[in-house]
Amino acid sequence: MLTVDGITVRFGGITALDGVAFTVEPGTAVGLIGPNGAGKTTLFNCLTRRCTPDAGTVSFDGVDLLALAPHAVAECGIARTFQNLGLFPRLTVRENVMVGAHSRGRTGHLAAALRLPRVRREEAELRDRADELLRRLGLEDLADHPASGLPFGTLKRVELARALAVRPRLLLLDEPVNGLSHGEVGQFADLVRSVRRDFDVTLVVVEHHMGFVMGLCDKVVCLDFGRKIAEGPPEDIQRDPVVIEAYLGVAA
């Protein structure tokens, strides 16, 4: 479904990604791990056209992702969450989710200004769909609450709801349980698992929480200093001396 090949990204002197290649099969969940600064977020940024690699190709269901305009990625069926939350703080929770469905709407400026009947219809539809997602994620009571000022764990769920509103086939989660308490991590893992099943999405997850990654993923890719140092089933990766070395090297 997703094929990343030879991606290289340089920022001035540093090479954030260096010839990274891997594939994601439809319906699977792939974990992307690696020490801080390994280039995981940068890789996500390449997949969502936030940054353009200096070399390499990315193809998604046969579409050359790097040839797309940044706003066209969502339409392709790719959604993501952000490492440090990328919500719209002054919009309500419901509006945040409705923005997620932006690429599914058709209303243009003129139609909106005149509030044609089809605009009303589309608004009602988007609203219903957003409310359905909010119910699904247990957020319905917060629909009219501004997205700022809610607990962090709740915001993570709001962001997940917004990503699902894109109707993604590929969902990229950047450190979804980072900053959550121990109990919340377990809940969030259950939520992601059920969402994955119900919405039939393929997942790529960046996460430092090994329990979360190992419990969720079918395959794990490990990056270090922008290079892929290991790839395989979670059990193997956990025991891989190269991976352990990379993590310990950082910790030491």
Next chain:
Amino acid sequence: MRSMTAVLDRTRHGRFALAALLAAAVAMAVPFYFAPFQVFQLTMVLVYAVALAGLNLLVGFGGQISLGHGAFFAAGAYTAAIMLDRFDTGHLATLPVAAAACFLLGLGFGVPALRLRGLYLALVTLSLAVFLPPLLKRLEAVTGGSMGLTVEKPQPPAWSGLAEDQWSYFVVLAVSAVALLVARNLLRSRVGRALLAVRDNESAAEVMGVRLSLHKTFAFAWSAMFAGVAGCLYTWVIGFVSPDSFSFVLSITLLAGLVVGGLASLYGPLLGAAFVMYVPSVAQDLSEAAPGVVFGLLIIAVMFVAPTGLAGLASRAGGAVARRRAGAAASDRSSVAEPPPESTSEPSAPRTPVDPESVEAEPVGAPPRTEKE
């Protein structure tokens, strides 16, 4: 759960319809109870409200900035004046032309604005405002140079039995009601949400599929169009344009009015317009010598008391009232978010007659959001 929201929605709509009806009635009655000069002042409040509503789209909801909206205002005013003066078209014909011309002008400026941000954008738009009056003076053959142009005001048809000031008021009321409705429509749609999303978090918005360049340039274009429509109305009401009426001070006054009225508030522009219209004359009364200083001090005072503008103050007061009334009702969230109609008929100053329209043109039941940031 769902049926409850439906009921809430319906009562909200009902209340909105009632408030709108009441406001419309008051707005219709106003010109018969006030002296012509006061009616003229109210008309000008409506004119400025249209310009501020446009500026609000760009600054309040779009998160961009413009210190040059006086130039779009002037462009609209001159388009109307030139059409009336040179081509003797009727008044009505000038409105769509001024609107379209300023929309395109805004689109043209929106493109370079894409590359600019914050202070740089402020500076470039300011230079537009500074550069326009001398240009208008130069193009004497068309614009009448420094002397300006005097044009006819719309004349009340005989059947109406209205005086000139009353007729102007009603014409402007109609146009501004439509303009404010259009602004509200835009905001309550997919494109409005996209604009807000871009303001709040550009890259997240783009990842959600929002085309930044499109929405930003269109925000500029709409915004300029509203300013142009306001300028066109200005020409109708005043019957005279000259370059000195549109100095860069106008641009700055508009921005100040918007901030005082309340950024990103749907009825902030009406409050801001009243401020722009009445406060300079109040300042004049307080101090003959330095009205500018008094005006400035009043702005500072308002921002100190109400950092989110008069609209923020009003909705906070309204929220407090609603909370007290609702008690511990389950619906408290929505009633706080929604400014009850009374809240609009608020504050200060000797300008009671303004409030009615603010209710009328102000979509009260609009999405909650913003004011409180």
